[in-house]
Amino acid sequence: MSFALAPPPFRPAWHYWRGLLQPGWSPYGNTARLIRREAASADSETLWLKPFERLRDWQPGQHLSFGFEVDGRRFQRSFTLTSLPGQREIAITVRKVAGGRFADWLSEARDGARLQISEPWGGMAFEMPDAPQRMLMAAGSGITAAIAQVRAAAERGQLAGLSLAYWVRERAEACFVEELRALQARFPDFQFRLFLTGEAPAAAHEAEGRLDEATLAALPGSPQGAEVLACGPTGFVARVEALLREAAARIATESFTPPVLRVPDVPAAAVQLTLLKSGRTLSIPTDTPLLAALEAAGLRPEHGCRQGLCGRCTCAKASGVHVDLRDDSAHPEASTSLKLCVSAARTDLAIDL
Ligand SMILES: Cc1cc2nc3c(=O)[nH]c(=O)nc-3n(C[C@H](O)[C@H](O)[C@H](O)COP(=O)(O)OP(=O)(O)OC[C@H]3O[C@@H](n4cnc5c(N)ncnc54)[C@H](O)[C@@H]3O)c2cc1C
Ligand code: FES
Structure with missing residues (x-):
């Protein structure tokens, strides 16, 4: 690609x-x-x-x-x-x-x-055909991943056992509501509920409140043994995992907001980055993602999401220690791969670029 x-x-x-x-x-x-x-x-x-x-x-x-x-x-x-x-x-x-x-x-x-x-990449999918409930949980623009699943299931006539819980602040921000209500009317086995966090509910398909212990009871579909796909801001998907971990059989999550990259907890220094394919050596700082450091040097490595999700910036590492900035973990192993967008150098590095 x-x-x-x-x-x-x-x-x-x-x-x-x-x-x-x-x-x-x-x-x-x-x-x-x-x-x-x-x-x-x-x-x-x-x-x-x-x-x-x-x-x-x-x-x-x-x-x-x-x-x-x-x-x-x-x-x-x-x-x-x-x-x-x-x-x-x-x-x-x-x-x-x-x-x-x-x-x-x-x-x-x-x-x-x-x-x-680009070509299509990533995405979550239901993998448990025998799960008693397939639950979609979406917040904000995360609804796009959910509507894609609902439309595909409707086309296959497989809406039974599928539910969608969708969080927005106000109903004017909600997408696809008429379409989802029409599907609910046609297929009573499909359950849909719109949760509003900034105004009062005014219709049967609406409920109030952020996702927490109290709103769990209002979820469409039971999480017991369910397969759950959740998409939304990082805090939202973390809450889905924390609240449903015990009950659900499987939870897959995806976040559209960039991960918070940690500043390495060692003083920044300059190290040498050797690019094995082009034969170049650059001096780069240890507190900057490799992708940003390469771009600052005028290079244009292939990349996509810049969030460690798509894998398009993955590059083989021949030697040196790199840090994954998402969790500040150091990786001394040679002959491994790293994602340029979420990795920084800790020592001199040689990569296959
Ligand atoms: C795998 C994946 C799939 C995505 N799918 C969709 C989708 O279907 N629909 C959709 O609308 N978006 C989606 N996004 C988010 C989208 O890629 C952009 O990040 C978002 O549209 C903002 O882009 P921008 O260039 O307008 O803003 P930027 O120039 O990137 O950011 C401007 C400001 O907004 C903040 N910001 C950035 N992203 C968001 C966000 N998602 N929510 C709130 N604030 C933000 C930034 O912190 C910054 O302050 C997806 C992201 C990923 C990684
Ligand atoms: S650009 Fe997508 S993982 Fe790095």
Whole structure:
């Protein structure tokens, strides 16, 4: 899979001509054209996109990384596919974060705007066909992973034993509610409840309160022996794990908010980073993720989520000690791999780049 955003300094002439003959073709990977956008809630939009090259098959709940430019700077963000696999057009639903780079790009984007796209990656899946209950638990933009599962289950006619609990502050922020209520009306075995943390419930499908011991009783579906997929901010998925660990048979979680990277608890120093493929050696600080240190040196290593999730920045390490900044654990073992986005050097390092 290739998703290099930075173009090489030199462009062969055939790149130019092929681009003219086939608008949308890019020598740097697949692209997708924005074909329409729809409001999904007060602060979210669904974007329909047509990839230039058809995506390989994906599983409900998988993500794509998107490359885009704001003020001449290139960025990447990941979004979950909310359309069904097999469709030529794909959809994502984006919550517009105030001051966010992708939100800025979206405010300027017109139909026809292009984004670079990766292949589908990651995602959670139900793995226990015999579980008495399959529970989806979502907060905020985590609903995108849940709606992908619900739509796929509805298409297969497998909504029995499936439940969805969805947390938002106010109902105006909630996406897909009419669709979910229509499914609930058609398939009584499918249970859906919207939890509001900032206003009072006003309908039968609504309940009040953050996820805690008290709201457990209001969950749609019983967690006893259930398989649970939870998606939302880091604190939310941690609470799901803490509250349901005893009862559930399996819990898989995913967070869309970046992990908090710890500052190593040793004084920062400069060390040598040897890049074995290119033969370069750089001096880098020990308190900076390797990906950021390489970018500061003008290099463009392949990467995706920058959160230690997608594995696209994984690189083999030949020697040296690196630290995983998510838990400050030191890894002295040679001939292993590391994720550039969440690892820092503790000693001189040699990596396969
Ligand atoms: C695997 C994966 C799947 C994702 N799927 C979706 C999806 O389907 N729909 C969706 O809307 N988002 C999704 N996200 C989050 C998305 O990638 C972006 O992080 C988010 O849209 C913000 O991007 P931005 O460029 O607008 O903001 P940024 O420029 O990255 O951030 C601007 C400000 O907002 C804060 N911020 C960043 N991300 C969030 C967030 N998620 N919630 C609250 N504050 C934040 C930052 O701390 C910063 O202060 C997913 C993330 C991952 C890792
Ligand atoms: S960029 Fe996704 S794991 Fe590092």
